[in-house]
Amino acid sequence: MESSCRILVLISGNGSNLQAIIDGCCDNLQADIVGVISNNPDAYGLIRAHQNEIDTSCVIPHQGESRGEYDARLDAVIARYQPDLIVLAGFMRILSHQLVEKYQGRMINIHPSLLPKYPGLNTHARAIEAGDSEHGASVHFVIPALDAGPVILQAKVPVYEDDTPELLAQRVQEQEHAIYPLVVKWFSQGRLTMKNTEAWLDGELIGPSGYAPD
């Protein structure tokens, strides 16, 4: 990336991943968070943005509005920020194919499971229910199919005998805060790309479980 990478973060809630990205990768001139958009006007992440002097917008769903109509309004707000990278950080709305295709290769998400396991919602409860001994989080490029884009980086955590979804979520989120800023940094350094629905780092294909150093 020639000049600073313009990063736009989409949130719905607490924004702890937004905070990790603010703290972890915008201390250099290569990455600049130019805005935060929330679908939820009460998201605590908006306060975090304000505290860090980051511009915010809310795109609140209207009653009876179709997904297409919402996404068109969202896209108009996104366009104002001219982002190089869109970071979904706990953004809780599925995005339409048109919107995702427009930003394909420039939109990433963090999902709270070891994809391809447990796409969708309630991942922590599902991992416990299944008796899994490990769980985790995945950063992936966003493609139209939900949580199906190429994985960039994963982090694993143990699942304990007496775990609850809340405890497990905390353990996973701690790892999220370590891996998401790293991936954002790679992208802003121009090291990370998506080609033909594959993720590449430094010219090397990333495997299905995400980047793993040899």
Ligand code: NHR
């Ligand atoms: N959009 C596309 N097209 N592709 C992806 O991979 C996407 C996406 C939008 C969001 C994040 C994702 C996650 O990490 C994400 C990935 C929301 C839902 C969902 O079911 C599922 C997955 C993700 C985000 N949302 C409900 C909906 O009807 C609303 C649920 C709620 O409001 O609580 O949009 O898990």
Ligand code: GAR
């Ligand atoms: C994170 O754990 C993220 O993986 C998950 O929501 C949390 C948001 O936390 N994302 C999803 O479930 C997307 N469907 P945060 O707002 O504190 O970053």
